[in-house]
Amino acid sequence: xxxxxxxxxxxxxxxxxxxxxxxxxxxxxxxxxxxxxxxxxxxxxxxxxxxxxxxxxxxxxxxxxxxxxxxxxxxxxxxxxxxxxxxxxxxxxxxxxxxxxxxxxxxxxxxxxxxxxxxxxxxxxxxxxxxxxxxxxxxxxxxxxxxxxxxxxxxxxxxxxxxxxxxxxxxxxxxxxxxxxxxxxxxxxxxxxxxxxxxxxxxxxxxxxxxxxxxx
DNA sequence: ACATTAAGTGATT
DNA sequence: AATCACTTAATGT
Numbered sequence: 709x710x711x712x713x714x715x716x717x718x719x720x721x722x723x724x725x726x727x728x729x730x731x732x733x734x735x736x737x738x739x740x741x742x743x744x745x746x747x748x749x750x751x752x753x754x755x756x757x758x759x760x761x762x763x764x765x766x767x768x769x770x771x772x773x774x775x776x777x778x779x780x781x782x783x784x785x786x787x788x789x790x791x792x793x794x795x796x797x798x799x800x801x802x803x804x805x806x807x808x809x810x811x812x813x814x815x816x817x818x819x820x821x822x823x824x825x826x827x828x829x830x831x832x833x834x835x836x837x838x839x840x841x842x843x844x845x846x847x848x849x850x851x852x853x854x855x856x857x858x859x860x861x862x863x864x865x866x867x868x869x870x871x872x873x874x875x876x877x878x879x880x881x882x883x884x885x886x887x888x889x890x891x892x893x894x895x896x897x898x899x900x901x902x903x904x905x906x907x908x909x910x911x912x913x914x915x916x917x918x919x920x921x922x923x924x
Numbered sequence: 925a926c927a928t929t930a931a932g933t934g935a936t937t
Numbered sequence: 938a939a940t941c942a943c944t945t946a947a948t949g950t
Contacts (some may be wrong), residue, residue, distance in 0.1 A: 861938070886932065895939060900931060916930065916947060 715741055719817065722764040722788055728833040742816045750808040750816070757797050757804055759818040767816020767875050768915045771891070773807045781868075781891040782806065783848035784875055792845035795838060799824065812876060861894060862902045866911065868892060870924055879921040899915055 716736050723732060740759075741891070744750060744766075749756065750846040753773040768785040770793070785791055787809075793806050855864050868891065872881050889899040903919065906912045913920040 808948060809939075886930075897929085897933090901933090901938095904932075914931085 718764060718815065722817075723762075726788060726833065726837055728831060731827065731831045731834055734823070734827070735819065737819070739817050739819045742811040742818055743810075744816060745837060746810055746812050748810045749765055750810060751804050751806070753805065753807050754803050756801070757794050758821070759843065760794060760821055762767075762817040762819065763787055764815040764817050768814060769809050769811050769891075771807050772805070778893060779807065779890055780893045783845060784811065784871075786875070789844065790838075790841050792842045795824070795841070824886060828908065853920050861892070861898065861921040864892060865899065865902050869912065869919065869921060873921050873924050879924070881919040881921065882916055882917060884917070 710835070718741070719732060719736055719739075723735070741764075750761065750768065763785050765787050767787075768791070770782045770785060770791060772781040772782055773779045777786060782858065790810065791806075793804070794808075797804050828838070855867060859867065865888070868888065869881060872883075873879055885899045886896045888903075889896045892899070903914060907914050911922055913922070
C-alpha cells in the first residue's frame with residue numbers, strides 16, 4: 709500500500725500507462741488524494757458530485773438505490789478506472805443517480821471538474837480514457853442486465869460470488885446472507901436457501917459471516 | 925446468563 | 938421466488 713506523502717509516485721504507478729506525461733503532471737498538480745475505508749460510502753443517491761473520482765487502488769461497488777433504500781448492484785470499479793455515471797453527473801451538475809461504497813480500503817484521486825473540460829480539449833489520452841471508461845461501464849451494465857434477464861437466481865448468485873472472489877482476490881467472502889440479498893435485490897431467506905443448495909452440491913462452504921468458494 | 929444478530933426451516937402464496 | 942413465523946446457533950456484554 710502506498711503511503712500518503714508519495715502522491716506523485718502513486719499517481720505515476722496507476723496512470724502512467726493510460727495517460728500522457730504532460731497530463732499526469734497536471735493531475736499531480738491539481739488533484740487531491742482521498743483514502744476511503746472499507747464499507748465507507750463515497751456518494752449517496754441524490755447527492756451532488758463536486759469532483760470526478762478515479763480509483764487508484766482498491767475497488768468500489770456502484771449500485772442503484774430507490775426511495776425505500778432498496779438497491780441493486782450495477783458494477784464494480786477497480787484500479788485505474790473511473791465511474792461513467794459520475795462523469796455525466798458532474799458535467800450536468802445534477803444529483804447522483806447511484807450510490808458508491810468502498811468494497812475494501814481504497815485510494816481515490818479527486819479531480820476538480822473544471823479540469824474535466826479543459827483536458828478534454830487539450831489531451832487526446834484523456835478523451836480516450838473517458839470514452840473507454842464509458843464503454844467499459846456500459847458493457848458491465850449489459851452484463852448485469854443479461855444476468856437478471858436470462859439467469860435464474862441461483863446462477864446469478866453463483867456468478868456474484870465468483871465475481872466478488874475475483875475482485876478481492878480471495879476465495880473467502882465475508883458477507884452475510886442479508887448483504888448478498890440486498891445486492892441482488894432478493895430476500896435473505898431465499899439467498900440462504902440457494903447458498904445451502906450450492907453447499908450441498910459442493911461448490912461452496914458456509915461459515916458464519918463467511919462463504920468459502922471451492923474454486924474460481 | 926442474557927440480548928442481539930445471523931442463519932436454517934416449514935408452510936403459504 | 939417471496940414472505941411469514943418460528944427455531945437454532947453464534948457472538949458480544
